[in-house]
Amino acid sequence: MAQPHSHVFLGDRLVPADQATVGVASSAVLYGLSVYTVFPVLVEGGARHAFRLADHFRRLEESCKIIGIDRFAQEWDYARFEVGVRELVAANAPADDVFVRVSVHVVESIPGTRVRGCAIQVSMFVYDAVPIVPQDGMRLKSSPWRRIPDNAIPSRAKVNGAYVNSVLAKQDAIDSGYDDCVFLDGGGHVCELSAANIFLVRGGTLITPDVSCDILDGINRRTVLTLAREEGIPVRERTVDLTELYIADEVFVTGTSAGAAPVFEIDGRAVGAGIVGPVTTALRKRHAAALRGDTEHGWVTPLS
Template sequence: MATPYPKVYFGDSIVGSAQATLGVATSAVLYGLSVYTVFPVHVDGTRRTAFRLRDHFQRLVESCKIIGIDQFAKEWDFERFLAVTDELIGANDPGRDVFVRATVHVDESIPGTRVRGCHTKVSMFVYNATPIVPQDGIRLKTSPWRRIPDDAIPSRAKVNGAYVNSVLAKQDAIDSGYDDCIFLDGNGHVCELSAANIFLVRGGTLITPDPSCDILDGINRRTVLTLAAEEGIPVVERHVDMTELYIADEVFVTGTSAGVAHVVEVDGRSVGDRVHGPIAQTLRKRHSATVRSDALHGWVTELS
């Protein structure tokens, strides 16, 4: 369980976490009508850096656009987002790496099931960067719950209410003694975990479901694809059958809150030799270094 740091951005200012509340009659509460992103801030002494901050802001903008939330982009630009992030981190003065969750809430009261023209409120809070999956080997279970398709609630938009789907699937996995779930789409193809993208390796080729497979086109997913190409690792994005995971040489997952973490078991079947494979190891080291300091891609933003 994560505990927010005491200072939170809510509305237009930094307040105590107990003051950052939404009314019970708002769309965010009634319908889960909010969109969000989570990004890491690396702390090294007095140096603080945010990873791919501009991309995370853009994801908020795009999630709003997909859902029809039309006020956020009118009121926020990247410079404002950066300034608030900087102020929030300074107010909490973390002594270790943290995550920041930024959310756009539709806080109109009892508007009915509509979104356009509704008032929004932005919240941002900080919490310790604790991974959501084991870093020493993950055990996965195929979920009986199917991933919500793009023509129902699109996975490429991070919509709060849609995460009921993830809760159902992950709780089933936990109840069955596993760490997390694997979602399949309506045709039985692999999508992702409850909150992380999935990769497999066969014959030296890195394979992952493409963005049309009802997945979140994750920022860390795209990071790993870029790093793999730079390492000369062949990459294929395509539909993935469930049984391909059973015979893969390596399986690993990616995400802001997952890092790059290897999978040792899928549905009771061991993956490879149940160790961190060479491609996963290479990409984990590159990813970890890139999140902290990156002169090549311009992905790291210095905070004051």
């Protein structure tokens, strides 16, 4: 189980990890009323850099706007965010790759079910970059739990309380002997995993559910789509049926904490030849290079 590193950024300063707390009467605790993002900090030869830092800040902004957490835009801008990240990473001085989780908590005490004008607190902490899914071939199970639709809890916002949905689905998969789940929507169409986007390859074309399919518009998802187009791989974003996964040549998933991980089995059916396919191999290589800063996209922010 991952643990936060020694220093945590909370509110406007660094504090020891065991002192970084949010009140039990806050909306964050009572209603799960927080939003978050997670990004990697890579360590190369003692230097550290963050991947797509500005995009992760933008996701926090957008999640707050969708949910109505208006105080974040009033109190935080990108410059302040980057300073906080730099202070946090410098204080913890990781020697290996880490993830940074940044949350915006609504900390108003017992306000009832409302959000506008409520006090907030921002937290940031560092933890070891341990993938949440196997990197050498995953086994997935379609979940009996349906993905929360965007008109119930918006999929574009990373809302902490919404992840109860993911916990139910992933725990069912684990209890059944699988690594993770495949979420379907109310109509039985493929959405995503518990915390990762999904791609399939058929006839050399890369296919993934589009952003209207009750999915998180993942930053790594966007990264892979960009890299695929640069590789000349045909790309289609559209509705995907579960049975398409069964007959796909290749399937893989993406996410900050998932990486770019291949899938070898879905609902007891082998995916393709049961090995990492050529499209997955090419995109994993490009994705790893992008994380390490070997591209010209401006995706890397040096931190030290």
